Amino acid sequence: MHKKKKWLGFLIISPTLVVIGVFVYGFIGATVRASLSDWNSFRKLLSGEFVFSGLRNYERLFADWRFQTDMWNTLFFTVFFLLGCLLIGLILAALLDRNLKGGRIFQSIFLFPMALSLVVTGTVWRWFFAPGILPNDPAGVNVLLGQVGLKSLQWGWFTVTDTIGPFNLALVPVIIAAVWQLSGYTMAMYLAGLRAIPESMTEAARVDGASGWQIFWKVKWPFLKPITLSAMIILGHISLKIFDLVYSMTGSGPKNVTDMPSIYMFEKTFRSNRYAEGSAIAVIMLLMVAVVIIPYLVSTLRKSD
Amino acid sequence: MRKKYGNLGIYIVLLIFSFFFLLPIYMLLATSFKPLVEIGMGSMWLLPKQPSLEGFTDSIKRLSPNLLNSFLLVIPATIFSCILGSINGYIFSKIRFRGINLLFMCVLFGMFIPYQSVLFPLIQFLQEIKLYGTIWGLIITHVIYGLPITTLIFRNYYMEVPDEMLEAAGIDGAGLFKSYFLILFPLSIPGFVVAVIWQFTNIWNEFLFAVTITSDPKKQPITVALVNLAGSQMVQWNLQMAGAVVAAIPTLLVYIFLGKYFIRGLMSGSVKG
Numbered sequence: 175m176h177k178k179k180k181w182l183g184f185l186i187i188s189p190t191l192v193v194i195g196v197f198v199y200g201f202i203g204a205t206v207r208a209s210l211s212d213w214n215s216f217r218k219l220l221s222g223e224f225v226f227s228g229l230r231n232y233e234r235l236f237a238d239w240r241f242q243t244d245m246w247n248t249l250f251f252t253v254f255f256l257l258g259c260l261l262i263g264l265i266l267a268a269l270l271d272r273n274l275k276g277g278r279i280f281q282s283i284f285l286f287p288m289a290l291s292l293v294v295t296g297t298v299w300r301w302f303f304a305p306g307i308l309p310n311d312p313a314g315v316n317v318l319l320g321q322v323g324l325k326s327l328q329w330g331w332f333t334v335t336d337t338i339g340p341f342n343l344a345l346v347p348v349i350i351a352a353v354w355q356l357s358g359y360t361m362a363m364y365l366a367g368l369r370a371i372p373e374s375m376t377e378a379a380r381v382d383g384a385s386g387w388q389i390f391w392k393v394k395w396p397f398l399k400p401i402t403l404s405a406m407i408i409l410g411h412i413s414l415k416i417f418d419l420v421y422s423m424t425g426s427g428p429k430n431v432t433d434m435p436s437i438y439m440f441e442k443t444f445r446s447n448r449y450a451e452g453s454a455i456a457v458i459m460l461l462m463v464a465v466v467i468i469p470y471l472v473s474t475l476r477k478s479d
Numbered sequence: 480m481r482k483k484y485g486n487l488g489i490y491i492v493l494l495i496f497s498f499f500f501l502l503p504i505y506m507l508l509a510t511s512f513k514p515l516v517e518i519g520m521g522s523m524w525l526l527p528k529q530p531s532l533e534g535f536t537d538s539i540k541r542l543s544p545n546l547l548n549s550f551l552l553v554i555p556a557t558i559f560s561c562i563l564g565s566i567n568g569y570i571f572s573k574i575r576f577r578g579i580n581l582l583f584m585c586v587l588f589g590m591f592i593p594y595q596s597v598l599f600p601l602i603q604f605l606q607e608i609k610l611y612g613t614i615w616g617l618i619i620t621h622v623i624y625g626l627p628i629t630t631l632i633f634r635n636y637y638m639e640v641p642d643e644m645l646e647a648a649g650i651d652g653a654g655l656f657k658s659y660f661l662i663l664f665p666l667s668i669p670g671f672v673v674a675v676i677w678q679f680t681n682i683w684n685e686f687l688f689a690v691t692i693t694s695d696p697k698k699q700p701i702t703v704a705l706v707n708l709a710g711s712q713m714v715q716w717n718l719q720m721a722g723a724v725v726a727a728i729p730t731l732l733v734y735i736f737l738g739k740y741f742i743r744g745l746m747s748g749s750v751k752g
Contacts, residue, residue: 291684
């Protein structure tokens with residue numbers, strides 16, 4: 175390739191590189207800097223004076239009961255959200271891989287929540303799980319449960335403060351809503367993987383007398399393993415920074431049962447003007463996402479070379 | 480015979496899943512078409528006795544300025560980010576020099592970051608250039624942070640175009656610009672459809688930038704207005720649900736009519752949220 179062409183190419187992408195350099199990396203740097211400052215009031219921010227205060231904001235956060243709850247909530251939300259999406263996605267993909275009549279319609283039903291805003295999802299599911307005043311005046315799904323004779327399943331949903339160890343049970347409805355929205359995505363990923371498996375391989379296994387179950391685990395699953403990993407990383411990074419859904423569906427909830435780092439960051443920064451602490455939360459969120467995403471990016475691009 | 484029954488079982492499982500996927504949608508539609516007098520708790524799972532457009536007319540009246548804002552935001556932001564993505568994707572797919580893959584990776588990282596980690600400096604910047612609180616501030620934000628994904632979509636798309644096609648043009652004396660405009664650009668329509676749909680859907684549905692960059696209710700996009708509507712009208716569920724339907728319709732229409740391309744965008748390693 176001509177040298178001139180290379181330079182011209184570099185010249186063409188350089189505005190993008192500069193913009194990304196400033197707005198992604200420069201701004202991350204500014205956030206890190208703010209997280210090390212004492213800008214915890216509007217007056218201090220306005221003074222423009224940077225007083226280095228070390229890791230004090232981080233120390234304060236990790237000692238903060240609400241932030242500890244946020245970290246636990248993120249952990250449990252991520253684990254159950256991933257399990258739900260992977261399991262349902264895999265089941266649906268395995269069922270739809272047989273080119274059934276009407277399979278496309280089912281596929282559309284399972285995938286359409288992906289086109290919705292998380293805010294719409296949150297609004298709808300808030301009404302769905304709105305508990306009302308139990309037991310006399312239930313709302314939402316509690317009404318339905320009462321009407322079909324499952325009164326014993328009526329529950330306070332996202333308003334309960336019950337826990338199992340550090341797991342807040344109020345997260346369950348939020349996890350259900352998130353799985354509802356994103357399991358179709360896992361299904362589509364698995365389905366694409368299944369359809370890429372050469373017919374001859376499954377045919378050969380069938381000729382050898384393998385059962386459908388054996389074919390799935392011995393022949394198909396090896397192809398689906400890398401897809402599972404990609405799905406885990408993509409879904410995992412979504413759940414680590416989840417905001418819209420929780421904000422519109424439940425907010426922090428009583429005793430922060432459904433609080434998330436993103437919501438705490440939002441309140442610290444935009445409601446109580448504690449910019450430095452808000453920035454510290456943002457940096458912690460970034461680190462969590464980076465740990466998951468950077469190895470993924472490196473390995474994906476190495477493969478494409 | 481056995482095979483037939485086997486499929487029957489599959490259909491039953493699929494129908495059960497469909498039931499759970501559609502249950503909230505049934506509730507959403509049933510509630511949104513009820514007049515306010517029917518919003519009793521006992522009847523919440525019944526179809527409306529007297530279907531009414533009350534919720535819709537009311538919510539459209541309240542949300543129409545915000546709907547307009549969303550269109551004013553989404554259309555330019557989508558167009559700009561897709562054009563830039565196409566040019567970037569061309570270079571990243573067809574020009575090779577040392578370190579270009581590393582540069583691409585650094586660009587790509589920008590689409591995965593939690594935007595909280597750039598939000599505070601971004602708002603300070605927008606305040607400085609006097610675009611804080613405006614639709615144009617949001618447009619610029621979405622164009623910039625949309626660059627990684629649109630670049631990725633076009634790069635993947637152009638990777639499929641054989642290099643020989645461009646080289647043939649190169650021999651004819653077509654330069655970098657010419658081979659883009661004469662050869663690649665005309666082939667790009669499907670790539671543009673995928674990228675436009677992706678950006679349209681994502682920007683329409685976005686909430687974090689929208690709620691932090693605009694504070695004047697008259698300037699807020701639909702997603703923020705929907706959350707505010709829900710927060711202020713706890714009892715009028717028909718209004719809220721109708722509002723949710725209104726906010727969802729543009730992207731749902733895109734999904735219904737152009738679903739194939741939407742899925743392709745989804746699969747190009749792209750992410751929601």
